[in-house]
Amino acid sequence: MSRTVYVNGAYVPEEDAKISVFDRGFLFADGVYEVTSVLGGKLIDFEGHAKRLERSLSELDMPAPCTMDELLEIHRELVRANGIDEGLVYLQVTRGAADRDFAYPVDAAPSLVLFTQSKPGLAANPVAEKGISVISIEDQRWGRRDIKTVQLLYPSMGKMMAKAAGADDAWMVEDGAVTEGTSNNAYIVKGNTIVTRHLGNEILHGITRAAVLRMAQEAQMQVEERSFTLEEAATADEAFVTSASTFVMPVVSLDGAQIGTGKPGPVAARLREIYLEESLAKAI
Structure with a gap:
């Protein structure tokens, strides 16, 4: 059974997830990320990760793809949809897709991708x-x-x-x-x-x-x-x-x-x- 992942507004099976080949995260590593742990089906330190994400985006003059409240709901839905008890939620924001140019595009919409990883025993790691x-x-x-x-x-x-x-x-x-x-x-x-x-x-x-x-x-x-x-x-x-x-x-x-x-x-x-x-x- 495949995971449900989030790609630019849609929850899709991982095999159907697609990002443009012109995405600047792919071409320039022009993107930021966060990893939030999940224990007991709940998010650990989400507020801290959200604040750091906002700072990273600001430092790179990159627009936020959604509000932090919306981001929290996406995290929770992925945890629920994938039955994660212990594991991780990976989030990535890139500047979006645009024809290849070192200068930042002025009209690209940011790309937002999230997926989960199940890691039983994360807390009780031997x-x-x-x-x-x-x-x-x-x-x-x-x-x-x-x-x-x-x-x-x-x-x-x-x-x-x-x-x-x-x-x-x-x-x-x-x-x-x-x-x-x-x-x-x-x-x-x-x-x-x-x-x-x-x-x-x-x-x-x-x-x-x-x-x-x-x-x-x-x-x-x-x-x-x-x-x-x-x-x-x-x-x-x-x-x-x-x-x-x-x-x-x-x-x-x-x-x-x-x-x-x-x-x-x-x-x-x-x-x-x-x-x-x-x-x-x-x-x-």
């Missing part, structure tokens, strides 16, 4: 019990990483570099400091202090990141938003990453050397527990 391994790679992305665009070629290359090295993911490094993971924000823990890169154009302003840092402070944990080096990470007590699809995921090794005890630490474990508990309570 990987969180053992943690993941990462390698370090040079950060070769463009300078506006704060805009959540669909140009994800280098992060994909980073995932493949990690796979080739027998690791789970990669942390990107620029000017001697860790920026972020290929699809997540990166953290180290020193004592009771959580250290993560400060916000700026160099990293994505993670929705899960914002929630986790708020929860950490409410739990009386110290937070420092600053750059950290690979050397600091190597001597950290523990490390972890956050994203919409992995929540809080412990990192237990970097470039083949264990971090801390080589096992998930108590800070990451506690933050994952708090995040899931509060997010489920507030899910819509």
Whole structure:
């Protein structure tokens, strides 16, 4: 049975979904996206994702295809139509279809596509019990990483570099400091202090990141938003990453050397527990 997907105002079977070959998302990666997790059939952190989408569209001078209230209803209908209990809703907005030209078209209507992915066991992910391994790679992305665009070629290359090295993911490094993971924000823990890169154009302003840092402070944990080096990470007590699809995921090794005890630490474990508990309570 095929999924129901949403394409420019219509709910259609996935095999019938069509986008123009002239769509600028296809030709120029001229588009933005969001991924919202679903737990218990409800959306996690939808408001945060909607606000970030509005910001991404504004930064690229791209019109919104609909209101955020309408977007919420589309999400809910896809979750219902596809029977998603645990999984993801992927959303993509592009500038639309126009004859190929580097200059933005003045009259193109934005394209809006959404689809779901069912991922049973998303919350009770056994990987969180053992943690993941990462390698370090040079950060070769463009300078506006704060805009959540669909140009994800280098992060994909980073995932493949990690796979080739027998690791789970990669942390990107620029000017001697860790920026972020290929699809997540990166953290180290020193004592009771959580250290993560400060916000700026160099990293994505993670929705899960914002929630986790708020929860950490409410739990009386110290937070420092600053750059950290690979050397600091190597001597950290523990490390972890956050994203919409992995929540809080412990990192237990970097470039083949264990971090801390080589096992998930108590800070990451506690933050994952708090995040899931509060997010489920507030899910819509």
